[in-house]
Structure formats: C-alpha cells, structure tokens
Amino acid sequence: MNDLALRQSIIDELGCEPxxxxxxxxVAVEEGVVxxxxxxxxxxRLAGTQCCGAAAWSIPGVVSVTNNLAVNG
Numbered sequence: 001m002n003d004l005a006l007r008q009s010i011i012d013e014l015g016c017e018p019x020x021x022x023x024x025x026x027v028a029v030e031e032g033v034v035x036x037x038x039x040x041x042x043x044x045r046l047a048g049t050q051c052c053g054a055a056a057w058s059i060p061g062v063v064s065v066t067n068n069l070a071v072n073g
Contacts, residue, residue, distance in 0.1 A: 001061040003029040010034060010062075013055040020052055025069070027056075032063035039072035 001009070007029040014022040026037040034056045053067045 003031065006032065006034075006059060006061050009059045010056050013058060014052060017051050017055055024072075025052060032061055033066070034062055034064070035066045035068060037068045039070045 007027050010027050010029070011022065014020060014025055014027070020040055024038045024040070026035075028035040028037070036052050036056060040052070052069055053065050056062055056065045
C-alpha cells in the first residue's frame with residue numbers, strides 16, 4: 001500500500017474511534033512510518049492517545065508509529 005492510501009486508511013480508522021475527535025488528529029506517513037499529531041480532549045486523555053496509536057498499528061503496511069498527541073484541556 002502506498003503512503004497516501006495508508007494515510008487514508010488510518011484516517012478512516014480514527015474516524016471509527018468514539019473516544020477521539022479525528023478532526024483534531026494529524027496523520028503523516030512516509031515510507032510506512034506514521035506520525036500522529038494534534039490533541040485529544042482531557043476527558044479521553046489516556047484512552048484517546050492509546051487508541052490512536054493502536055488504530056494506526058492496526059493498518060497493514062505500517063512500519064512504525066510516532067505518537068506526538070498532546071492532551072488538551
């Protein structure tokens with residue numbers, strides 16, 4: 001899977017996660033290396049940051065995930 005398709009798959013997966021607002025999550029992919037950026041709300045701080053990383057890892061073709069998400073609030 002190319003980086004563009006991989007990025008879209010991750011975005012789609014994040015959109016299915018009820019504990020995060022995917023609109024606040026940035027996804028960058030380069031050669032299968034994923035970087036997540038943005039913020040998650042205080043209410044979902046731990047679950048949100050963990051599930052975003054897990055969502056990215058669940059996509060075939062991901063080589064590594066750097067989770068730069070911050071807690072907002």
